[in-house]
Amino acid sequence: MYWEKLSHDEITSQIDAALGNNMSYKTKKILGVPASYLDEEQFYDDAPFLEDSPFLKTLIANPNHIGCHTLNEDSEPFFKGTQKIEVELVKLCAEEILGGEQDAQDGYVAPGGTEANIQALWIYRNYFIKEHNANIDEIAVVYSEDSHYSMPKGANILNVSSIVLKVDDSTRMILESDLKHRITQARDEGVKYFILVMNMSTTMFGSVDDIVRVTDYFENNNLNYKAHIDGAFGGFIYPFTNDKSSYTFQNERISSFTLDGHKMLQTPYGTGIFIIRKGFMEFALTEEASYVQGKDYTICGSRSGANAISIWMILKTHGSDGLKVKMRNLSDKSKALCKKFDKIGVEYYHNPHINIITIRGKYISPQLAKKYSLVPDVHSKTPNWYKIVVMDHVKQGVLDNFIIDLKSSLTTD
Secondary structure, three states: OOOOOOOHHHHHHHHHHHHHHOOOOOOOOOOOOOOOOOOOOOOOOOOHHHHHOHHHHHHHHOOEOOOOOOOOOOOOHHHHHHHHHHHHHHHHHHHHHOOOOOOOEEEEEEOOHHHHHHHHHHHHHHHHHHHHOOOHHHEEEEEEOOOOOHHHHHHHHHOOEEEEEOEOOOOOOEOHHHHHHHHHHHHHOOOOEEEEEEEEOOOOOOOEOOHHHHHHHHHHOOOEEEEEEEEOOHHHOHHHHOOOOOOOOOOOOEEEEEEEHHHHOOOOOOOEEEEEEOOOHHHHOEOOOOOOOOOEOOOOOOOEHHHHHHHHHHHHHHHHHHHHHHHHHHHHHHHHHHHHHHHHOOOEEEOOOOOEEEEEHHHOOHHHHHHOOOEEOOOOOOOOEEEEEOOOOOOHHHHHHHHHHHHHHHHHO
16 A cells, blocks of 8 residues: 655646646637536635635536546546546555555545445446346345445335344444344345445444455355445545455455545545446446436436545545554554543443444433533434544543543442
8 A cells, every 4th residue: 555645736736737637617618518617706716825725726617527437438528637636546545545456446436425335236236137137126235234324225225125134232243143044034035136235344333344254154155246345434544554454355255345535534525435346337327328428327427526636635645654644543542542441441342443432322421422422323212322433633632531521420320
């Protein structure tokens, strides 16, 4: 894993060059594009601070990155400069962070991790239908009960069934007995094709599914499946904190990943990333998008090129070495907090490679949860768990005060 760090001037220069290769609504004769630069009454492009703000400059230029630009075909030529940066970004994530082979992956910057997950389900559903003549009721999505809600949402939209696997209450690992039971039951009911979603950090717990054990079951039973990895939270921390991760494209059982920049990278919302092995994006082709050069392969269609620029900027600002230090510092700070919980006898779940700590609800009073904005696992009833996410804005003094208040509340109770 390596990419170089660039200076602010180098980043600005490359983005200016990319914008220079895009069309200009002001200087070129453009009659057929149903868009323009942002409204000048609100977004004026001559503000002096824009000269030193490449992301805002791109946002105002308003490039549309509709389609999937990693495919070996022409995309909309109007925004070829910034599209090229998106291709570079996808390549960096696929090859440097996720260990993919050179030029062996496709992908795009999605409006978020939810769409990226549903994009995977959509592709694999269509793959099984087109390549295996599967009926819709023969396809199911398999995921754990700790998985993100985009999985049941996607299954509902795509009209395929869900197989939800139970997890151990303490380890948050998928129960092997439940895996065997539910897959056997599904096969008895006629399910032949499985879209398996594994978590590289769940949203609530930061738990990482045991992908080797689960895929071993599918392999040993000769089940027809495709594995997608939801790395919306963990994708920009787990590869940097776990040198022995099985969550890479070197694992031939994995076909695709979701990443999400707005969490660990601190990019704007709307910066999800979908990456998949080559040969699969074609199953999401919308033939009817005939007026779009290069067609469309995405759920969202039109999307802001500025979002891709924001992720590329941050990765290049830190470089691989800087990002590794940043993520390991957050992981270390989380481990130090866990040691304090151990000293006062508070039960919690924590994956050592992730910066989420989830505390048993019985230790947290409603007042304490409100004061420190802790997030519960449910809002409609008494929570079983509350989570802390150790992000950049979480200063050590706040964590120390939380421990003091927690100890005080335990003594009072």
